[in-house]
Amino acid sequence: MHSDTHSHDLPHEPHPDVEAHGWTAGRRGVLTGAAALAAAGIAAPALADDDVELDDLGAGRRRRSQLRLTVLGTTDLHGNVFNWDYFKNAEFDNATHDDIGAAKVATLIKAARKKFRKRGPVMLLDAGDTIQGTPLAYYYARIAPITAGGTHPMAAAMNVMKYDAAALGNHEFNYGIDTLRTYQSQLDFPLLGANVVDPATKLPVFPPYVIKKYRLKSGRRLKVGVLGLVTPGVAIWDKANVEGRMEFPGLVEQAAKFVPEMKKKGCDVVIVSAHSGADTSSSYGDALPYPENAASLVAEQVPDIDAILVGHAHKEIPERFVKNAKTGKDVLLVEPYYWGMRLAVMNLRLEWLGRKKEWKLVKARGHLLNSNTAKENGKVVKAVRAQHDKVVAYVNAPVGTSTQRLEAARAVVEDVPIIDFVNYVQAQAVKAGLTGADAALPVLSIAAPFSRSAVFPQGQVSVRDVAGLYIYDNTLLGVKITGAQLKAYLETSAAYFQKVTGTGPFTLAQVTNAKTTTAPNGIPDYNYDVVAGLDAKLTYDIDISQDASSRIKNLAYGGTAVADGQEFALAVNNYRQSGGGGFPAVKTAPIVYNRQNEIRQLLIDWVIANKTIDPAQFASVDWRLVSGSTQITVS
Structure with missing residues (x-):
């Protein structure tokens, strides 16, 4: 009983001086009819x-x-x-x-x-x-x-x-x-x-x-x-x-x-x-x-x-x-x-x-x-x-510690550290992978509150805790966008909110998950993206007293108003980049980073490598919900 496998080279690193034809073997057997392999000192499969x-x-x-x-x-x-x-x-x-x-x-x-x-x-x-x-x-x-x-x-x-x-x-x-x-x-x-x-x-x-x-x-x-x-x-x-x-x-x-x-x-x-x-x-x-x-x-x-x-x-x-x-x-x-x-x-x-x-x-x-x-x-x-x-046992064991309890419960209405953590890790990965002229681009990142129940406990954090924050099998990409495209992206994201009058207080249910013709049961949380900067803050207000598509105000990067022609590298997941959620620009934007890395694993790897999750390293309040120029209250 035997098997023939053919290769112009070998199933190992290139060895151009050797060709093997008519390989034969029993299961886990030694190859026969391949003296050239043995002569070259290369093991055969x-x-x-x-x-x-x-x-x-x-x-x-x-x-x-x-x-x-x-x-x-x-x-x-x-x-x-x-x-x-x-x-x-x-x-x-x-x-x-x-x-x-x-x-x-x-x-x-x-x-x-x-x-x-x-x-x-x-x-x-x-x-x-x-x-x-x-x-x-x-x-x-x-x-x-x-x-x-x-x-x-x-x-x-x-x-x-x-x-x-x-x-x-x-x-x-x-x-x-x-x-x-x-x-x-x-x-x-x-x-x-x-x-x-x-x-x-x-x-x-x-x-x-x-x-x-x-x-x-x-x-x-x-x-x-x-x-x-x-x-x-x-x-x-x-x-x-x-x-x-x-x-x-x-x-x-x-x-x-x-x-x-x-x-x-x-x-x-x-x-x-x-x-x-x-x-x-x-x-x-x-x-x-x-x-x-x-x-x-x-x-x-x-x-x-x-x-x-x-x-x-x-x-x-x-x-x-x-x-x-x-x-x-x-x-x-x-x-x-x-x-x-x-x-x-x-x-x-x-x-x-x-x-x-x-x-x-x-x-x-x-x-x-x-x-x-x-x-x-x-x-x-x-x-x-x-x-x-x-x-x-490994997945349920501690892989790091958090200096404080971080929760995602209010991530849909507040800029919270646990979402900043996702954006920080994603933006770091994209920045490290940019090459040539693209390496000079300021890096932004998007993240959505996939699970309101996600928590990093104060003290020991397990692989399962980190994975509970990012529940999808998305991979990371980086695309090049302009300031005008960034604003359009944020406007699409801000359609998630219901239109309100006054500054509240409102309940979460009164301001989130707006119902539309394409989302009659309400826009899901995973289609609300927060955008953050890596080396400088990206700041903006979301005026939910206005109609959808006219809500993003005071958009600035590093304290300076974002210009329409300004260029950024934007870290996005493959779902967004492939058109998921119908966000503008990212599907056709030039791709500047794509290593097929799972975002969830990147987060886990970061905790393993850095040991400590400290919001002082990555967290800041960069966006807020407003009515006119006044911040609204959500109880």
């Missing part, structure tokens, strides 16, 4: 067994000439093994009562293998973003890093689940190349990246594809090639980790290079595992010549691809077909949501062409299975339980 003996389908001449290939897929697991919310210290739940985690989806995989294996080969693939996203993943990258020993919990879980291959995701690079290479070395299956290349040789530094061989009792063989691709955005988002070491050309360009090679090696079926969304777009605009989300383009522009497992976009695509422009053939695309909420199932019916002695795809269908129908798989639970328990 352990690859999955794949040469499996299978029955042809039932009786009858036509049925004996047909075979079903089933491809199961996950993507964007983001460090989720258990159906657990570490920040709430409780089982995960959401409005639609989804369940998450590799342990749940493993049960679906086991059942699908049992059901479909009677009809033909069953493969299991992943489309990337695996080792980042939860405290479980963070702990074994930063607190007890796997580079110092131990197995990554995602490697432990996925090895039990017996994946055949996985594509790299952009978040695989977040913790640096050493962590990624260590994780790769712990896998029983290849980690693929056809468009992760050496800057000098332009050759892949991870295996671009794997070829799986299946042997039938009839004597026929089936060869299935799996190509791995990742979004090129890694070059921007993890520039500090990859610059000078790896480059990320386009998905279409690299697929066009390797799919013909796979066909020449006899692949009857070609599957792409693509960590790149189906709907063509780029959060980084034209900063790179290759689109961030290009799975549909790969299907349309590269011939001889049969199906694509899609990732990165965190969307649910049970079945979509894209017609290849050159062959007219429909290519199946499936995306199974994220965090293990769904399992992708792609059923490919193949027919044997006796004269050509090859298999031809005659029908493809896709659907998704919901993990909330499954119990957690005992073997996966056993493999990761001890690590999970250790991380639960």
Whole structure:
């Protein structure tokens, strides 16, 4: 039993003098047929067994000439093994009562293998973003890093689940190349990246594809090639980790290079595992010549691809077909949501062409299975339980102290220190990441009161306390805006307030959550943004005796009125930058910072690094609610 994986270079740092072809290995076995690797002193990856003996389908001449290939897929697991919310210290739940985690989806995989294996080969693939996203993943990258020993919990879980291959995701690079290479070395299956290349040789530094061989009792063989691709955005988002070491050309360009090679090696079926969304777009605009989300383009522009497992976009695509422009053939695309909420199932019916002695795809269908129908798989639970328990204890343990109690209860009507803390950390991160002429821009930041119940207690503060302040999985960006755009942004935010007469006292309910035609139940708290300056104060009044769009008064930066043409770098979350909330300018503004860092983790990292949360370091009262020129009272 063996597996073929091909790379023009090696799945380690670039070594341009070595090429390896026809790698073969048993599970966790030593590679054979790769003397060049040993001669170069470079360790090769352990690859999955794949040469499996299978029955042809039932009786009858036509049925004996047909075979079903089933491809199961996950993507964007983001460090989720258990159906657990570490920040709430409780089982995960959401409005639609989804369940998450590799342990749940493993049960679906086991059942699908049992059901479909009677009809033909069953493969299991992943489309990337695996080792980042939860405290479980963070702990074994930063607190007890796997580079110092131990197995990554995602490697432990996925090895039990017996994946055949996985594509790299952009978040695989977040913790640096050493962590990624260590994780790769712990896998029983290849980690693929056809468009992760050496800057000098332009050759892949991870295996671009794997070829799986299946042997039938009839004597026929089936060869299935799996190509791995990742979004090129890694070059921007993890520039500090990859610059000078790896480059990320386009998905279409690299697929066009390797799919013909796979066909020449006899692949009857070609599957792409693509960590790149189906709907063509780029959060980084034209900063790179290759689109961030290009799975549909790969299907349309590269011939001889049969199906694509899609990732990165965190969307649910049970079945979509894209017609290849050159062959007219429909290519199946499936995306199974994220965090293990769904399992992708792609059923490919193949027919044997006796004269050509090859298999031809005659029908493809896709659907998704919901993990909330499954119990957690005992073997996966056993493999990761001890690590999970250790991380639960860590999340609930103190990571710093606060000099005073900080609350978010009145953040919607007052400039409170706990929101200033968010803006301070965000603005610091953006300022540190600005380059060139942009480095001279004054930095502002936006933050919304996501949870009125958020509190930093005086004294010890835990990871859960910090996470309770920032309850969404947003990432941080910086955009360049003008003074005029800043004022328009603040006017949009100020629409959150109800119009009042007089100076009060008013209750919170009387001034907040204004009802509009687009928000008939009231504008939610998360659509009220406070804007603050880093190196100088951004001050303004919000006159809620005025109509919406005419409320921002006395807008000044560093004590000087903001000019329409004045330029700023504004720290925003990805929800805002992508258009969430309908705020002006930020969606189309030039992006000057984007490292794909989770804001919640940035806050936690800041507390861990600085130990003490002291409002004297970051807090000031920079905005107020007024009626005319008089501050209003909210009881």
